[in-house]
Amino acid sequence: MIRWKEGSVSVDQNRAIRMMIPGPVEVHPDVLKAMGSPVEPHYGDAWVKKNQQVLTYLKEVFRTEGDVYLLVGSGTSAIDAAVGSCLQTGERILIGNNGYFGDRLVSIAQHNGLDVVEVKAEWGQELDPQAIRKTLQKDPSIKAVAVVHGETSTTILNPIQDIGPIVRENGALFIVDAVSSLGGVPLEMDTWCIDACASATQKCLGAPPGLGPIALNERAWKSIDRLKIGEHGWYTDLRVWRKYAQEWGDWHPSPITMATNNVNALLVSLTHLKKEGIPARMERYRRLAIQLREGLRQAGFTPFTADEKLNPVLTAAYAPQGIESGEIVQYLMKEYAIQISGGLGILKSTIFRIGHMSPMVTQEDIVYLCDALQKFQK
Ligand SMILES: Cc1ncc(COP(=O)(O)O)c(C=O)c1O
Known part of the structure; x- marks a missing residue:
């Protein structure tokens, strides 16, 4: 399994935005x-x-x-x-x-x-x-x-x-x-x-x-x-x-x-x-979710749910105290062209949500995102 580690990963110029919201997703x-x-x-x-x-x-x-x-x-x-x-x-x-x-x-x-x-x-x-x-x-x-x-x-x-x-x-x-x-x-x-x-x-x-x-x-x-x-x-x-x-x-x-x-x-x-295989696709997402949780923690963020409650296609984390999650969403978009989402309803400003439910999301995207989060000034 590739683990998240600090280091920069080049942006794929063909992808103007890395869309990592909980749907709609980037399509092939x-x-x-x-x-x-x-x-x-x-x-x-x-x-x-x-x-x-x-x-x-x-x-x-x-x-x-x-x-x-x-x-x-x-x-x-x-x-x-x-x-x-x-x-x-x-x-x-x-x-x-x-x-x-x-x-x-x-x-x-x-x-x-x-x-x-x-x-x-x-x-x-x-x-x-x-x-x-x-x-x-x-x-x-x-x-x-x-x-x-x-x-x-x-x-x-x-x-x-x-x-x-x-x-x-x-x-x-x-x-x-x-x-x-x-x-x-x-x-x-x-x-x-x-x-x-x-x-x-x-x-x-x-x-x-x-x-x-x-x-x-x-x-x-x-x-x-x-x-x-x-x-x-x-x-x-x-x-x-x-x-x-x-x-x-x-x-x-x-x-x-x-x-x-x-x-x-x-x-x-x-x-x-079908070509990838349904269980293989699900396992790929699950690994991305594990990698992302690790990257979030290393970047100083706390996942919203315990690891036992891992959702293979969607991960949320708490915004640091005193910061609204919308600021993180804006920062990632403005500085890195990564689109993620804030919370919904009662969690609107408290958490941010990262979708990895697109077959287009890769391990490299997770590294790039965590790298960007690491550089966020809390
Ligand atoms: C769990 C769940 N149910 C229902 C909906 C509504 O789906 P749609 O926007 O496609 O109508 C969404 C949309 O995000 C959803 O996540």
Whole structure:
């Protein structure tokens, strides 16, 4: 393993900015090329084949035998579709909330007319599966549980693998926001008892923003098929997407004009992921995370979470006392053309966040960043 050490590393002049925010990410030049390829129709034999290839690759990334759809929209469109399609107005949903995107899940459920029960944990702490079990056992009217996997605001990875079987035992549906984890952090949709899983293309999948992949199993469909038409609109009703896939799948597999350039770009990034190997890619990120933690410490910064809570694709550190994290963000951008992020919500000025969820981020980038941080005048 290459360890961080002090010393300067030359800037690659071809990369104007080293983008190390928690998404969107810097994408590979081949992915950009596909994005800039001539616009093509979203129907016909060639398109059907390409679309199918993307869905097959995504199933491998989600680790599911279920169905996968690609919504045109950001990750939120896929989460909205999952929450809104699976439950009808007035039904109760338990939301595990320990960060900004947990709050977002609550809001999405409320906007879909659901009755929200929250099980909270402090920002920076994992959700407690036993607290979720207790709430489910006390209240059998809870129809579903929704949880964020990688809580991007704090870098915490929630223990989805422990929560899933508890949700299943209690007969509820399990919906997971994997927007900032799919493709970069181990996630086993079928084995971990996830019924509906939503993500986005602009993070660990290494493609531009614009598509929201969503995967569903039979339990999810059973719940979806109970709903009256007219519950939550058309675009995010997943039955509409299934109908087109089933009835028009051999020539026009989506109900809308698909964002073909985005799909072409995603196909290239998924092909790269397949070539590298999903476990190899995840291990590469994990090593970057270890290297970064070490570099941060050597540069005099304290990681926001303990090493046991390592997130392979995202790392946060405390700003030194008396300094707002925004100053560090500005310094890195101005002096080194490295783009990182400050905190979100209650952690806005307290921490800064460094994304290493792009296949483009290298060990050299981590060294360069830590070198820059070392020179920051505290
Ligand atoms: C965990 C998580 N959920 C949801 C979202 C929202 O995704 P989008 O901006 O693609 O709609 C984000 C975006 O950063 C996220 O990190």
